[in-house]
Amino acid sequence: MKTICFSSSLVLSLLFFLSTSVTSAQNFESPAALREFKEPASSEEVLEFTKKVANYYDFLSYQIIGNSVEGKDIIAVKASKPGAENNKLRILLFGQQHGNEQSSKESLLLIIRDINKYQEWLDVADIWIVPQVNPDGADINQRRNAMDLDLNRDHVVLDAPESLAIQRLFQNTLPHVTVDIHEYFPYRESWEEFGGFKNFDVQVGVPTNINVEEQIRSFALNNVLPEIENHLAAKGFSFHNYLVGPVPTEGRTRYSTVDINDGRQSFAIRNTMSFIYEGINGKDGFVEGLERRTIGQYEAIVALLNFLTQNHYDVVELVNESREKLINSQKGNKVTIRMDHFKNSSPLKLPLTSSRTGEDTTVVVKNFHPLVKPIAEVKMPKAYLVPANDSLLLKILQKHNVFYEEAFDLSKNDAYKYFINSIEETEIENFDNIYPQVEKRKVKVQSEDYIIVPIAQLHANFLVLIFEPQSMLGLAQREGFEYLLEEGKAYPVLRLE
Ligand SMILES: [Zn+2]
Structure with a gap:
C-alpha cells in the first residue's frame, strides 16, 4: 500500500515538473x-x-x-x-x-x-x-x-x-x-x-x-x-x-x-x-x-x-x-445609519418537521418582518478626520485597506465636531444598542493632529457606518471602542464638509 502511494505521488510530481498542459481527468x-x-x-x-x-x-x-x-x-x-x-x-x-x-x-x-x-x-x-x-x-x-x-x-x-x-x-x-x-x-x-x-x-x-x-x-x-x-x-x-x-x-x-x-x-x-x-x-x-x-x-x-x-x-x-x-461618492450623498425590520402584508407560511410525529407540517408566522426600512440617515462628509494618535482606529483602517493621508490642507473646507449630549440605550436585532443625541459644531483644528480619510473610495458606505456616532453599526457599538461615545464629551472623529 505504501509503495503504491509513493509511486503515484511521484508520478504526480513528475507531471507537475514537466508542466505540460494537463487537462485529462483524474479521479480525485x-x-x-x-x-x-x-x-x-x-x-x-x-x-x-x-x-x-x-x-x-x-x-x-x-x-x-x-x-x-x-x-x-x-x-x-x-x-x-x-x-x-x-x-x-x-x-x-x-x-x-x-x-x-x-x-x-x-x-x-x-x-x-x-x-x-x-x-x-x-x-x-x-x-x-x-x-x-x-x-x-x-x-x-x-x-x-x-x-x-x-x-x-x-x-x-x-x-x-x-x-x-x-x-x-x-x-x-x-x-x-x-x-x-x-x-x-x-x-x-x-x-x-x-x-x-x-x-x-x-x-x-x-x-x-x-x-x-x-x-x-x-x-x-x-x-x-x-x-x-x-x-x-x-x-x-x-x-x-x-x-x-x-x-x-x-x-x-x-x-x-x-x-x-x-x-x-x-x-x-x-x-x-x-x-x-x-x-x-x-x-x-x-x-x-x-x-x-x-x-x-x-x-x-x-x-x-x-x-x-x-x-x-x-x-x-x-x-x-x-x-x-x-x-465617486460625494459630500451630501445619503447613507442610512439606523434601520429596522418591518412586517409586510402577508404572514409567512413556514414549513416544519413536527418534533412529535416527524411529519411535515406548516405554521403561519404572523410576527414576520421581511422588510428592512430606514430609520435615520446622514449625509456623507467630504472626508473624516481621525485623531492621528488613535492607534486602534488607524489599525482598523489599515486592516481594511482604507486609503488615508497624513498631510493635507484644511483651509478649503470646514471641520465639524459632534458633541454627545445624552446617551440612550436601545435594542436592535435583540442586541443592546446605543443611540446618542448629538450636536454638530464647526471647529478649528490643526491638521497635524489628524489623518484624513476621503469619502470617495470603495469603502464610502463602510466608513460612514463605522464612524458616525449615531450609527447602529458604528465602531462605538463594538467591544473595545466604548471610549468613542461618552456623555458630555466630544466625539473624536470629525467630519470635513
Ligand atoms: Zn455559521
Whole structure:
C-alpha cells in the first residue's frame, strides 16, 4: 500500500515538473468521501487534498492566505484559465468560518474535486476557493476560533488572523461575487417544545443592508435565489431564503442581520453580490447525515455558479457600475445609519418537521418582518478626520485597506465636531444598542493632529457606518471602542464638509 502511494505521488510530481498542459481527468476523491462521510476532513487533510488537486491541473494554483491562531495554514485555491477574456467574473467561495459546520468545508472540497468538469465556468470566471477559514475550530468541531472569537462577527474590527486573511484576499482580488458557507442548527430545545424544526436542506441569504446598491440586492433575491431553488428541487433538496429568529411565539422572524461585521454584509457594503449559505446541520451537530448535507450545499453552489457564469456580463457590469458610484461618492450623498425590520402584508407560511410525529407540517408566522426600512440617515462628509494618535482606529483602517493621508490642507473646507449630549440605550436585532443625541459644531483644528480619510473610495458606505456616532453599526457599538461615545464629551472623529 505504501509503495503504491509513493509511486503515484511521484508520478504526480513528475507531471507537475514537466508542466505540460494537463487537462485529462483524474479521479480525485475527498478524504471524507473516501470514508463514506463518517468523519470530516481534518485541517491537515484539507491542505493535502487541496494541494494535490491544485498541483495536478494547470488551471489551478494555490496560496496560503494566512495562519490560524494555532499557526495552521489557511489555503486558497485559484481556478483560472489563461487566455480567457479580460473582463472575467471574479468569484470567492469560502467555508467553515464556524468550525462546527462541517458540510461547508466538505462541499467546497467536492467543488475542488470536480472543477475540472466545469470548464465553461472558467471560460468566463476566475474562482477562488477557501474551504476552511477556521482550521483550529474545525479540528475540534467548535464554532469559534482558538481565541474564542466568533469569526463571523469579526469582520469590522478584524481581531482574528483568520477573518483578516479572508478580508485581505477580498481586497487583493475584489471579487464581484462572494459566497460565505455555513450550517444552521434547527434542533434547539425551544423548537422541540414549540413542536417542529426547520427542515430546509439549504437556506441562502442575500444582502439586506439597505445601503447596498438596490439592484445588487434585487438581482440576488429575484434572479439568483429562484435558480438555486429550482436546481435544488430537481436534485431532491429543499430550499428557503435564509430566515433568522426565535420560535414564532417568542419574537420576530426576519431575513438575517443588517450588520456589516459578517462574511456576507462586510463584502456587500462594498457593493459585492454576496451570499450566505446555511445548510442543515446534523442532529449530533457533527457528522449525522454529512453526505446528504454536503451534496445539498454542493448542488446549491453548482446552481449559483451555473447561473452567474451564464449571466456573467450582467453581473460584472452591475457590480462594476455600483462600485464606481462608491468610488465617486460625494459630500451630501445619503447613507442610512439606523434601520429596522418591518412586517409586510402577508404572514409567512413556514414549513416544519413536527418534533412529535416527524411529519411535515406548516405554521403561519404572523410576527414576520421581511422588510428592512430606514430609520435615520446622514449625509456623507467630504472626508473624516481621525485623531492621528488613535492607534486602534488607524489599525482598523489599515486592516481594511482604507486609503488615508497624513498631510493635507484644511483651509478649503470646514471641520465639524459632534458633541454627545445624552446617551440612550436601545435594542436592535435583540442586541443592546446605543443611540446618542448629538450636536454638530464647526471647529478649528490643526491638521497635524489628524489623518484624513476621503469619502470617495470603495469603502464610502463602510466608513460612514463605522464612524458616525449615531450609527447602529458604528465602531462605538463594538467591544473595545466604548471610549468613542461618552456623555458630555466630544466625539473624536470629525467630519470635513
Ligand atoms: Zn455559521
